[in-house]
Amino acid sequence: MKELEQTWRWFGSSDPVSLQDVKQTGATGIVTALHHIPHGEVWTTDEILKRKNEIAQQGLNWSVVESITVHENIKTRSGNYKAYIEKYKTSIRNVAQCGIKIITYNFMPVNDWTRTSLTHKMHDGSLALYFNWIDLAVFDIYILKRKAAATSYNKSILTQAETRFQSYTAEQLEALANTVMFGIPGEEKITTASMLKKLEAYDTIDAAALQDNLCYFLSEISPVAEEFGIKLAIHPDDPPFPILGLPRIVSTLSDVQYLLNKIDNPANGVCFCTGSFGANPSNDLPTMAKAIGNRIHFAHLRNVKKDTEGNFFEADHLDGDNDMYAVMKELLLIQQSKEESIPFRPDHGHQMLDDMGKVTNPGYSAIGRLRGLAELRGLQMGILRSDYLFKK
Ligand code: DNO
Numbered sequence: 001m002k003e004l005e006q007t008w009r010w011f012g013s014s015d016p017v018s019l020q021d022v023k024q025t026g027a028t029g030i031v032t033a034l035h036h037i038p039h040g041e042v043w044t045t046d047e048i049l050k051r052k053n054e055i056a057q058q059g060l061n062w063s064v065v066e067s068i069t070v071h072e073n074i075k076t077r078s079g080n081y082k083a084y085i086e087k088y089k090t091s092i093r094n095v096a097q098c099g100i101k102i103i104t105y106n107f108m109p110v111n112d113w114t115r116t117s118l119t120h121k122m123h124d125g126s127l128a129l130y131f132n133w134i135d136l137a138v139f140d141i142y143i144l145k146r147k148a149a150a151t152s153y154n155k156s157i158l159t160q161a162e163t164r165f166q167s168y169t170a171e172q173l174e175a176l177a178n179t180v181m182f183g184i185p186g187e188e189k190i191t192t193a194s195m196l197k198k199l200e201a202y203d204t205i206d207a208a209a210l211q212d213n214l215c216y217f218l219s220e221i222s223p224v225a226e227e228f229g230i231k232l233a234i235h236p237d238d239p240p241f242p243i244l245g246l247p248r249i250v251s252t253l254s255d256v257q258y259l260l261n262k263i264d265n266p267a268n269g270v271c272f273c274t275g276s277f278g279a280n281p282s283n284d285l286p287t288m289a290k291a292i293g294n295r296i297h298f299a300h301l302r303n304v305k306k307d308t309e310g311n312f313f314e315a316d317h318l319d320g321d322n323d324m325y326a327v328m329k330e331l332l333l334i335q336q337s338k339e340e341s342i343p344f345r346p347d348h349g350h351q352m353l354d355d356m357g358k359v360t361n362p363g364y365s366a367i368g369r370l371r372g373l374a375e376l377r378g379l380q381m382g383i384l385r386s387d388y389l390f391k392k
Contacts, residue, residue, distance in 0.1 A: 002335050002338070007030065007064060013054070014185075017360075025366075029063030030060050040069075044094060045097055064104060067235070072201065088221055104298055108235075115131050115180070116135035152244070207247035218263040226267040231267055235271045237276065239279045239280075251283075270292055273302075275300060285327050286327055298344070301317060303318070303320030318375050328376070344376070349369035350365075
């Protein structure tokens with residue numbers, strides 16, 4: 001019986017959760033990135049080894065790179081995109097030379113994951129990340145003031161957004177803007193002005209064009225990844241539907257299948273993020289996992305609860321709309337036919353207990369994720385020990 005590898009995302013030495021803390025969670029693998037290197041620039045072997053040794057000193061292993069960010073010029077296929085692709089290839093080679101085998105990345109235009117609240121109160125008092133259409137419209141129409149913003153929302157959202165905007169104080173509006181543009185801890189913050197400028201670059205790029213740009217990028221980097229033994233894992237759109245007028249191309253099973261078939265190279269794979277895919281009601285996660293099969297190179301396990309308006313909050317790992325038992329079982333079935341273990345990490349967690357009073361990275365506080373990891377680990381063992389499929 002082969003298990004999935006248990007990993008933990010760590011943001012480097014500025015992360016309030018130390019490597020010593022991570023050891024106590026039971027995770028053996030670390031998922032991290034060189035966040036201080038500007039987007040698009042080469043990751044040198046020196047820098048990679050420095051981080052790798054820091055992790056190794058605690059008896060842990062750097063299992064997954066998450067992420068080497070794809071420069072906007074590559075996504076829009078403009079400016080110096082060719083030079084940036086060459087730099088990306090160099091980073092892939094360097095990561096491989098340092099003995100790390102999986103690289104996660106995403107192809108979301110402009111913003112990485114997007115939420116409208118980082119402190120949504122749960123029934124038990126813990127805090128969760130939340131996405132709400134009315135707040136997104138408030139941000140888009142009244143803060144960002146994107147030209148075509150009003151055309152992106154239905155009438156009911158527009159009316160409610162207007163009322164809500166009038167009720168918000170200046171501080172509340174600023175907090176909303178900072179939340180939507182939160183980005184990745186330790187990386188450069190975006191401003192409304194720079195966001196508007198970046199969004200404009202997509203005025204002439206629809207989903208088909210963006211998909212083309214991604215396929216071009218993948219056709220360039222996949223052979224390098226294959227040659228150097230690297231598995232690429234594209235992270236789905238989060239949330240998995242168009243926002244801020246941007247095209248989305250990694251939101252559904254057919255999106256994924258298109259990419260995997262078009263660039264049919266075993267190095268070209270997926271980061272199966274259940275929280276991201278799970279926020280789209282048309283996605284059936286166990287079916288998706290089965291269909292993607294051994295092209296799943298990494299998994300983010302987390303849950304969401306959606307309402308009828310399309311808003312969602314991040315639920316406890318085993319609660320919510322995703323059938324985590326069925327997903328875990330599919331992943332374990334895939335794992336049995338593989339030599340190397342598929343890493344998973346408990347993705348996000350509630351801010352709870354002692355973490356409530358601390359400064360934490362939203363979604364990445366220790367105790368909520370520790371709870372998630374413990375639950376998922378138990379689920380894994382339960383399935384492996386009791387299901388006849390694994391008892392051959
Ligand atoms: C959010 C994360 C994402 C993810 C990137 C991968 O918490 O899952 O930011 O790391 O999209 O490139």
